Amino acid sequence: MTCPPSQLDIATFAVPMPPIGALEARTELLPKLGDLSIRRPLDRDDELLRLIALSDEAAFRQLVERHVDRAYALALRILRNGADAEDVVQDTLLKIWTHRGSWETGRAKFTTWLYRVVTNRCLDMRRRPQAEGMENLPDIVDEQPDALTALHRHEVNDLLTREMGRLPDQQRVALILSYYDDFSNAQIAEIMETTVSAVEALLKRGRQHLRKHLRRSERDIRQSFTDD
Template sequence: MAASSVGVLPSMSARHEPGAAPAGEGRSKAAKARAYTLLSDEDLLSMIGADDAEAFQALVERHADRAYAIAFRFLRNATDAEDVVQDALLKVWTSGCKWESGRARFSTWLYRVITNRCIDLKRRPTSEAIDVVPEVASEAPSQVNEILRMEASSRLERAIAELPEQQKTALLFSYYENLSNAEIAEIMETTVSAVESLLKRGRQHLRAVLQREGADMLNSLKND
């Protein structure tokens, strides 16, 4: 998902009168935009505190895709995931975030906000997400293998969705985001040993869910 699709960037567009900018001005803006990409999150946040819209845009472009991926894996709903990310990022612009320099990375704060918001949304009744099945023009081996791979991935995600919330959170950050146990503990505001326990119990639970689903599929085939 492109960062702009989150819906944050359009509202932060440049505040200039319409009309083509001179070539020199365009090059200057491009150079300035590149310079922003070299700044740390901490530097960008300081500039955002001074109402620097371009610093905000740079921060959004840096974090929006990964933030959306996390939200979508929790919610399995594109619209809800976009709303969660937009709300979290707009909070940075409109009221300043509660992230404190020296205590945690900005990404840790952002993932914590998104995780908590997703958990809140999951507690509300929602419409069931619909899996999109790709159309296949032929049964070429490469296409069949891709469908099998997608089905295996879909089964895994459905199984993870059945886990208790804390186990699911730890597994999502470990499996999909490749975060260390220490990073996961910081996001979840718990200890490393607690994360290790959640991952162990989560894997055991996940294995049982997948084995049960496999047995159900076999029984269904036998009854056909």
């Protein structure tokens, strides 16, 4: 059964860790950790990564605990499948261990690299035929006087989820990073490896699609509650 983000099994990443090479490297989706060229002050992640480069398993566990929930939340929003989201996050975090020592301290934030890898892996998984079956668990309707209002909210939320799923992958990811993860356009551009102007265009087209289809469909929903 799929665990919620706060209950992901951190023990998955506990000692003893597999030796280097024990997991199949998939470097086609794994940018080199030192590729980000902007120098910046060191932070806690850099300190942990420096220890991880020395095969410090406790430091690796701390790094996982710092980032696993947000990485899982991002993967889940893109994939809408808990099991697939867990696979992406666990694979990505384990690759940090198998590629330990390649991080260059003082460059762009580790979280930018992490979100980039998670996003790329999610998009790769969405392109596979088996990723088309997405699990959506139904909510239980509350049998209270305001149940009709709650049902309407449920319908609108389902509609938003459905329309987000219909967006092209790049538009969808840009909207998720902007609205759910509160990244700036510049940060999104770095994660998606594109320009700020390209991100602005993706967000604009995504918003236009959602506004158009949500307005049309919500009118139908409202009408369904007023018809005799």
